[in-house]
Amino acid sequence: MELRLYDTLTREKRVFRPLDSARVRMYVCGPTVYDFAHIGNARPVIVFDVLFRLLRHLYGAKHVKYVRNITDVDDKINARAAERGVPIRDLTEETYKNFKDDVAALGCLEPTVEPRATEHIAEMKTLIERLVESKHAYVAEEHVLFAVSSMPDYGKLSNRSLDEMIAGARVEVAPYKRNATDFVLWKPSKPGEPSWPSPAGIKAPGRPGWHIECSAMSWKHLGEVFDIHGGGIDLVFPHHENEIAQSRCAFHTGAMANYWMHNGFLQVEGEKMSKSVGNFLTINDQLDHWGGSVLRLNMLKTHYRQPIDWTQTNLKEMGRELTRWTDLTQSNSEDDQDGVRTIVEALNDDLNTADAITQLRGFYKSKNVSALRVGMELLGLSTDPKSIQGRKHKRMYVEAGHISITGQSVQLTIAPGSIEKLIAARNSARSARNFSEADRIRDELATMGVVLKDSKDGTTWELAR
Ligand code: AMP
Ligand code: ZN
Secondary structure (H helix, E strand, O other): OOOOOEOOOOOEEEEOOOOOOOEEEEEEOOOOOOOOOOOOOOHHHHHHHHHHHHHHHHHOOOHEEEEEEOOOHHHHHHHHHHHHHOOOHHHHHHHHHHHHHHHHHOOOOOOEEOOOOHHHHHHHHHHHHHEEEEEOEEEEEEEEOOOOOHEEEEOOOOOOOOHHHHOOOOOOOOOOOOOOEEEEEEEEOOOOOOOOOOOOOOOOOOOEOOOHHHHHHHHHHHHOOEEEEEEEEEHHHHHHHHHHHHHHHOOOOOOEEEEEEOOOOOOOOOOOOOOOOOOEHHHHHHHHHHHHHHHHHHHHOOOOOOOOEEEEEHHHHHHHHHHHHHHHHHHOOOOOOHHHHHHHHHHEEEEOOHHHHHHOOOOOOOHHHHHHHHHHHOOOOOHHHHHOOOOOOOOOEEOEEEEEEOOOOOOOOOOOOHHHHHHHHHHHHHHHHOHHHHHHHHHHHHHHOOOEEEOOOOOEEEEEE
């Protein structure tokens, strides 16, 4: 099967045809760097990393260019730096470094280019000048605004009419706007805020709006029209709608990107993540509890367009599953091209990672070591048992025949299989009412650090802590 991708703009799954197969180009909106990234932010990072890996597999690593920007000029950054009393640059550098560490731990490849907004002010100003000249933008009270009414196609991506956009107006109302939906390309800076000489004849120094940043950076690194543009579903409106308006009107093109891809939202334990609810999880603190591969598997077991409910129960289950897989992949085997083909086939169907993971389960069941290993590698899942460990917390997965403990190394003096045999012997002794023998076996296991638990469903064991 050829690669097919769901395009938000045309609302259909289409065969992916790059403009130039020697130069496949993808842009994904990256983080605004003012605080630790949360686990919801990890979703586009992981999803588009899988797509990057797939494209590299299909077209060759040298023929794929993946650009993920860093938004390092933004009101939230200014506010946070003032709150903490640190220079803006220190805040953005520190946050960027943390972000890099987080995404590396999640098993993501580095994008080909990670452009920073502050290094592309010249390109932004060029775009703004062009838009003003062609009457797609106007100057008002030292702001430059995009005139939405100048673009008949505006609203196509989010499928909204102008009326709906105004009614749902989360758009900022300001007296200097000709229309409520017009959006800021450039605005004046207050003293102390980052500023640059303004475009379009404006005397006061200013700074760019958020949307123009991505139009400028994608232009600089990928050209006027490119293949794939991605991000979370929340970015469809207004951010991506506005990016399309700016780029298409500045370059007089019919498209900005040919495939618009959006990942669904992630919530935590059934609720929207928020600081006030107290369920706000950063990638960084999740990595204390779980290895990057567990987080990655938990993210990929749901298709990227579906919503995800991020729960501890699911993470535990993924931890156990990954333990079994990494155990099996420790045995030697040849690379298996059928394994690669099966996983690529699943991913070619609009990045169906849920199906790919079902295939990995099949490989595990049939003890197809090589297919499991190459399949995991294609999805960016580490086969190193250490990738299951959280950085700080000790966590234990115990089940029949398997044992692995994260965060500590444990010397077991008995193989898990032998534990099961002793439990069976103890059960026989109990059935024969030979309680002294049953107790002796329990004590023998206890001296080896294995504690038995009896319940109506049978006997289980765990390690003494
Ligand atoms: P931001 O730094 O808020 O602009 O977000 C960076 C990326 O994370 C964007 O692609 C967002 O769409 C995405 N994102 C933010 N919150 C979530 C969430 N809860 N679930 C999935 N994606 C999210
Ligand atoms: Zn963007």
